[in-house]
């Protein structure tokens with residue numbers, strides 16, 4: 001569905017050159033659900049805007065739905081749905097008017113637009129809002145209307161730029177329910193961007209981590225966590241026993257990290273399957289005469305992956 | 319191909335026009351505006367003119383075409399203001415991502431600003447008849463067609479201005495206002511320029527609006543076959559061509 005080759009985009013702001021995207025090679029197969037994960041400014045939107053023909057690349061090529069985005073931008077637009085970062089629906093318009101006109105923009109007959117629009121309103125819980133002005137909708141309703149606008153012409157490939165940014169957790173879950181169900185029904189290929197770790201973790205089958213305009217990792221969330229981070233086991237011990245504990249833990253896994261803790265010194269170590277390793281470790285520590293004050297097993301998150309890859313935490317920027 | 323563009327223009331125009339259709343009261347102010355102008359300015363002019371030699375006959379016949387040109391300028395130069403709002407909220411990007419032709423995005427929006435003009439012109443004209451205005455329907459229709467072509471050009475330029483000033487809203491208004499009034503005054507739309515200083519007359523010669531105003535006056539007075547009318551059409555077509563060229567370029571190169 002998508003194939004890019006060293007896709008890059010540079011902006012010139014005043015005298016400064018901003019290399020927003022620095023050579024992205026990406027292949028997305030039909031039916032995949034892929035999340036672009038990265039901090040603000042990583043180049044996610046810029047990549048999406050090149051793939052949707054809204055922005056010409058500075059260099060590199062991209063085929064979307066089998067068509068070159070530079071050579072035939074209008075053909076690309078015909079075949080895809082795009083839901084941008086901002087509100088798609090015009091604030092001064094009525095819900096149903098916007099939806100029907102969007103269908104007409106894609107060359108649908110009135111009857112087809114009515115049929116497709118009605119179906120989407122019903123399935124996105126927007127029925128009953130037809131004559132409402134867009135500006136009077138809630139944030140969640142507006143976002144669902146944007147989804148309807150992006151799907152009116154039944155595209156096989158859908159781009160979503162930060163679909164749930166700014167939503168409360170309940171609305172976010174609700175939006176995802178809709179997106180996943182529509183995908184199930186239609187087999188739509190989806191490429192979305194997000195800077196929410198848990199969203200990428202739970203929803204996407206494939207996570208592409210982007211930083212400074214480059215892809216730095218590309219795999220399933222589970223594989224990324226397994227390969228890039230791994231489980232961690234943490235014990236808190238009295239300061240005078242820290243050295244003993246550290247020596248013992250070093251035989252369990254990689255070299256343990258220690259940091260001061262309110263109750264003593266916290267020592268953590270990377271292990272496989274932390275919760276299973278825990279009882280044995282505690283027993284060996286006790287046998288060596290170390291009093292364990294507290295212990296915890298830590299499953300890795302995508303943030304640990306990002307931290308491991310870049311030395312920075314994704315959460316810092318929020 | 320051109321059929322497809324015409325269909326796109328129709329769709330863009332209709333979407334824009336829906337704001338009026340759904341809220342017709344918004345039209346009332348814009349209908350009153352030219353009437354106020356005509357009612358308050360007209361009598362002053364006829365007083366000024368005395369026996370009317372300055373205006374070559376009835377001052378109303380002279381002034382009314384100017385008012386119609388003015389409302390065209392007011393309306394179409396605002397094309398970019400609505401666009402700017404939709405650039406800000408994101409609706410414009412959503413439309414850019416559809417297969418709509420780039421030309422239709424501009425022409426459709428400009429035509430929407432011209433739509434109330436037809437109603438406005440009709441009302442102003444009908445109101446003026448009892449006061450001695452003589453109506454030549456066919457000529458007025460030709461005049462409106464000329465204004466339509468010209469208005470698409472002005473609309474497209476306003477559109478390009480909105481894209482250029484998309485990050486700082488006030489710049490749009492500053493440029494629009496500081497161009498609009500000098501252009502209107504230097505076209506001889508409100509007062510004849512014959513009595514003005516020489517530099518004003520020179521400036522009016524390079525103002526495309528002057529040729530439109532002159533042509534409209536000739537048309538509204540019931541003459542069709544006149545070089546002034548032909549020059550009016552030349553000015554309208556040139557403005558439209560330049561406007562569309564600049565507008566399409568700004569859509570292609572801007573990174574909204």
Ligand SMILES: Nc1ncnc2c1ncn2[C@@H]1O[C@H](COP(=O)(O)OP(=O)(O)O)[C@@H](O)[C@H]1O
Pocket residue numbers: 011012013018019020038039040041042043044045046047573574
């Ligand atoms: N139109 C533009 N003009 C100049 N710089 C831009 C433009 N769009 C994006 N950038 C810059 O490119 C970089 C990547 O931006 P973006 O793709 O929006 O990041 P993301 O979507 O991952 O937050 C940022 O440094 C941003 O400031």
Ligand SMILES: [Mg+2]
Pocket residue numbers: 044045046085161162
């Ligand atoms: Mg973004």
